[in-house]
Amino acid sequence: MNKRKAKSFYITMWRWHFFAGLIIAPLLFLLTISGIIYLFTPQIEERLYADYYQVEAEGESIAPSEQIDSVLNHYADANITRYRPGEVEERSAEVHISLQDENLIVFVNPYNGSVIGEQPEHQRFSTIIKDLHGEFMLGTFGDRLVELAACWTLVLILTGMFMWLPKNKNTLFGVLIPRVRKGKKIVIRDLHVVPGFWISGGLVFLILTGLLWTGLWGTMAQNLATNSGVGYPPSVWVGSPPESNVKTKEVADVPWAAQNLPVPASDMNGYVPVSIDDVVRTANEMNIHPTYEVIYPSSKEGVYTLSAFPPKAEDEATIHIDQYTGQF
Incomplete structure (x- = not known):
């Protein structure tokens, strides 16, 4: 490549880099701030909802069914969902x-x-910050906007790395170490380029793992993982259980690899539904992480879903329990 073509290509890369940064910078700023807040959501909610969260231990707790009966006494026409x-x-x-x-x-x-006490689910802090970080509180359009911003950030990084490539391979200054004793223009340039190089690897990792949760690219990746058996525990099913057309992510917040697994159907053959006490007992016997929640069946053919989404990935679990036989 001659000098004229090389210079023209460099200017093209610079323009792509500049306009990509100009367009997505506000979105990246919002994603960064909301992501940091989302990271500390449990600690924030502990303080925000201390009056709701904290109780005084008084010996043995009553059965889950009794707790739910108490709620139904206060909200007679309510349907229990979780x-x-x-x-x-x-x-x-x-x-x-x-x-x-x-x-x-x-x-x-x-x-x-x-x-x-009570709280509308859509007003909960974790729900608000999750919607803000995942879709800018704009629904499907916001989800696509987040995905677009993530993809353009990759363009920003790739064009930046091209312009970072050192012309003089015999020096580290201006490449891996900023030149702080040069002129103001060079210092500003190096303070952008050098830190950008050092954080680019981590940033690419954050973007790619974040894209796994998006509605378009993420769904395709989840389908690929599900169809290939990645993240699907082989011991969950024995034989071929009946399956519904409902995806697990539609009924519960679950680990990424389990989101597109089909929710099975319960066997209604003359069985009496198991109680919530039985489901909780099963969860305790299986040593499910104590942050789990039980999602109730949404129909007569539905299942109980146990979903544990704790801080450590190795403690995550998604288990479907037949509402009539109690089998999982």
Whole structure:
């Protein structure tokens, strides 16, 4: 490549880099701030909802079914959708209900069944920050916007790396170490280029792992992982269980690899539905991480879904339990 073509190509890369940064910088800033906040959501909610979360340990807790009966006594027309036992003795239980087209979280004292308070699900801090970080609170359009910003960030990094490539391979200054004793223009350039090189690898990792959660690219990757058996525990099913057309991510917040697994159907053959006490007992016997929640069946053919989404990936679990036989 002659000098004229090389210079022209460099200018083209510079323009792509400049306009990509100009367009997506506000979105990246919002994603960065919301991502940092999302990272500390459990600690933030511990303070925000201390009055709802904290209870005094009073010996043995009452059965989950009794806690739910207490909620139904307060909300007679409610439908139970989820139940989350407290993970420590001083933590309240959560009962999610659907009442008059509104989804509420009811906090219950697990020792006496008293209702501590309620909160609309869409107003919960974790729900708001998750929607902000995942889709800019704009639904599907916002999800596509986040995905577009992530992809253009890759363009930003690739064009930046091209312009970073050193012309003089005999020096580290201006390449791996900023030249702080040169003129103002060079210092500003190096303070952008050199740190950009050092963080580019981590940034690419964040983008690629973040894209796995998006609606378009992420769904295709999830389908590929599901069809190839990646992340699908072989011991979950024995034989070929009946499957529905509902995806697991539509009924619960679950680990990435389990999102597109089909939710099985319960066997209704003359069985009486198991109780929530049986489901919780099963979860405890299987040593599921105590932050799990139980998602109720949405129909007569539906299943109970146990979903544990703790801080450590090795503790994650997604288990479907037949609502009639109790088998998983």
